[in-house]
Structures are given as structure tokens and as C-alpha cells.
Amino acid sequence: LAKMDKTLTVTQAPIVVDFNPVADRLRFMTGTTNHRVHPDTGAETVDGVLAFEDGDMHKGETPNIVAAAYTNSIGKPEKTAMYNIDATIGALIQQTKPNDGTLKAIGKLGFKDKPATYAFDIQGTEAGKNTAYLAANKMLYTVNLDTGNATEVGAITRTDKEVRDIAVLPEM
Template identity: 40%
Template sequence: MKTKALGAALAVVALSPASATAAESLIGISGKSDLVTFSSATPSGIAKKPVTGLQPGESIVGIDVRPADNLLYGLGSTGRLYAIDPARGGVTPVGAGPFGALSGTEFGFDFNPTVDRIRVTSDVEQNLRLNPSTGALANTDGGLAYTAGDPGAGSDPKVIGAGYTNSVAGATMTQLFDIDSGRDALVLQDPPNAGGLKTVGALGLAVQDTGGFDIAPTTQIGWAALRKDGANDAELFQIDLLTGKATSRGRIGGPDPVRALAALGTAQADATAPAGRLSVRASRNLRTLRSKGVSFSVRCNEACTARATVKLGGTTLGTARSTTDLAATVSGRARFTSRGRRALLGRSSARISVTVRVTDPAGNSRTLRRSVSAR
């Protein structure tokens, strides 16, 4: 367990985040270099595609949207800068270098909107600036360190995410916030080039040393993909830039941690029911049917939960539930209850109904039906 000492929070930020009336569309990097997209309203439902076109052995360690051209950029583990196509996952190298050598394993990566430069921070106190037009190192800035008198002074920061406020084209003012997983705190990097860190406040939970962080340009809401200490699943947290408090908005779908995050803008409201095709497998032999139950599968075009109910007339024989975090086939087996098995006793034949209700993370649902005859 990590030992933290936060002390009094620094009250220097003057932000008025917009109310979270609309969901944010977010994109992250998980696994070996997979793009995962999801809505802040329903983070458990993801779309995933691999990043293609990287150099052998290279991975993406940071992503952000550049305010100057509204394109998505990514930082490779070799220090190379890429433009990323979020729809297809393909990358295009930016410039021919020389590229800055990276130090560390976890990185913050964000555009300073006032000067159109990329800030790169790391969990071993690295602090760089990159030129987004050439990909070259613009400057090696002062190492990250807590300022004298701060509650964190004397501790080694472990910055795993960074985000600028007011990240829109033509911005004239901005602030840079970081997440320090070593102290489980939100900090202000001020001045950014000098690397001085000032504690804003505690996240309110202990987190692991892998994650992503960004600040939505239009709402000024901080979003972080983090794993609590001891947890396997990543969660989406809303970060209060005034206090540092992290509020969970739910589990992020998929088995892998998210190590980079970028806000894409307002997410479109999802009012469309998932599309799916239902397949049912069951024995035509009544005795075997009683003992084995009914298997089903549904090919969902998005993240979904399938709830199956098997009935004989008005009697429920058995139920089952299966879930997928992304477009995939969900399957399950409805084994019959003792009551259900008794309902089939003494019958020479039976015609049973299989109803599967398929629901996406936004609550939209579709009902699929099949029937099975046995004797």
C-alpha cells in the first residue's frame, strides 16, 4: 500500500465547469495498442479496434486531440509522433525527428492550446515539449517536482496523466493539471515549463500506476480512466478540478487497463435498440430437453446484455443472462428449474417458447423470439 501525505489542498484554480448535462465521447488506449471508444454515460459499452501501422515492437502511450486541426494524435513508445485515424485505427508518422527519448512507463500527453505545443510528462518526472507539426523535440523542460511548502514537497511525483484546460483553437489562457498516482492526488503543474507541482487535492481513493486523463474542451470536466488498488477493471472517473475529488461513473468495458485517454466532444444520444440475430439449440427429445435445457446465442452489433426466458405456456421453465462489452456474440444456457422440469413430466410432446430481451448500455432494448418442439 502506498503512503500518502496531502495536507491542505491548494486553492488556486478558478474554474467553473459546465454542468454535465450531455455525455462526453471518449477514446482511450488499452491492451497492446487498441483504440477503445465509449460514452461517459455508458462506459461499460465500448467499441474496439487495433492501432495499425506502428513500427515493430512499438506501442501508443499517449493520445490527445489537437485544437488547431481537431485531429487525434498519439505518442509512440519510441518518442515518435503519429496522427491517428480514430475510425479505422491507422496511423501516419508526423515528421522525421529527431524525436525525444522517453523515460518512464506511464505518460501524460496533451496539447497546450495557447502555443500549439505538446506537453509530455512521465511517472519518473520527465517533462518535455514537442512540436506537433514536425514531431521533433521542442524542449526538455524542468523535471517534475513539488514546490517548496507544498504538502507533497520532498516526495517523488508519479504523474500518469496530464490535461490542459480551455483546449480550444485560439485559446489565450490555460492551466495544466496532472494526476499523481504516487500520492493519489490531482496537482497543478505551474509553471508547466519549470515542472513545479502544487497539490489541488486528494482523489479520495487509492489508484494503481496505470491510467489516462483529459479535460473536455467544452465543459472543462476532467475525465480519468483509473484502476483502484487491488482491482482488475478500469473505471471512468469524473475529476473535480477544484478539489481533486474523483467520482466513479462506472466500469470501462474490456479486460485491459486504459493507459491513455482523450475527450472527443459531446456524445450522440443513443436511442437505437441493438440489432441481433437469435439462434437456439435444444434437443428434440423431451427427456433430454428436460435435463439439458435450452442454449441460445445472439450476435449483437454493440455492447449488450441478453436475458433469456424459456416458457411452456404461462410456466417459466428456466432463465439465463449473458453480457458482452462490445459487438460480439453472447451465448448462454437456460437450465430448467425443478418446477420447470416437473411441468414437462408425463407429456408426450411440448412446444416451448424462447424469448430473449437484448438491451444495450443506454437502456435501449429489442425482443427476439423462437420456439422449440420436442417429443
């Protein structure tokens, strides 16, 4: 267990964490801050501020990233892609250059009512298939990584609390 080498500033924004399986680094974001953390040494690298890339319809808007997940997160993949959920626009976002912080809107999730919380993860298989899951409004959804559209899977039961994080096990 490594201790981070710097104290990171945390804002009122949610803390978003996921593991990059290719770089072997922990991605840590809050607000528009964007960091990589070495899991063995705790060394922290400050990356580019989160911002929508040139040509994106949301360029100039402040992103509100509340959840993130990587594709191909099983084994030692050759490549991965990082996806985020933006709560302000209610959309799936791809972090096209995670170290630079550049974001590209993929598409709206399609919720009528804005969820209080979002929890997001992507299940990868050794064959390279990726299925994105989202918990919001006490429902579980799959999310199309090409369009952003969320499709209802079923209700999340046995809790009266909002789900704030999920981890989907690899398909066995």
C-alpha cells in the first residue's frame, strides 16, 4: 500500500477514481483537476485540466465529471479508452487524451430527470468486449459507448440510499 506523495486539493465536486490498466496508474479527478498516481510509490503527476476539446459542441463549458471508467480493464491490454459521465449535460464523455484532460461528448444518456448520483464502470472481457454499466435513479443501466444512450436493466433494490460507486467484475 503506497501513500500519495502530495496532498491533493479536494473541492466540493465528487472525487472520481479508476485504474488505467495499460499505464498501470490510478486516475484521480475532482472538479477540473486531473492526476495520475503510481500505485506502488504514490508518486502523483498533475495532468492537464479537464476541458472539452476544440470542435466539441461543449467547448468553453466547465465539465462536471462525476464518474469514470476504462475499457479493456482485464489482464494486460495493449490499449484502453477512458469514458466519463458529465452530470451537468447528462452525457457520456470520452477523455480522448487523459494526460492532457481533453474531453469529447459522445451523447446524452437520455434521462428525463437528472439523477442525484451516478456510478459507472465498464466490464471488459479477455476477448476485448466492453459493456458499460451505470447506476442512477436507483436503476441499473447499460450505456452504449458509441452513442451514450442508457438502456434500463433493472431496479436496484434493498437500499434506500443512492448508489455512489459500482465495480463490475470481469466476465468469467
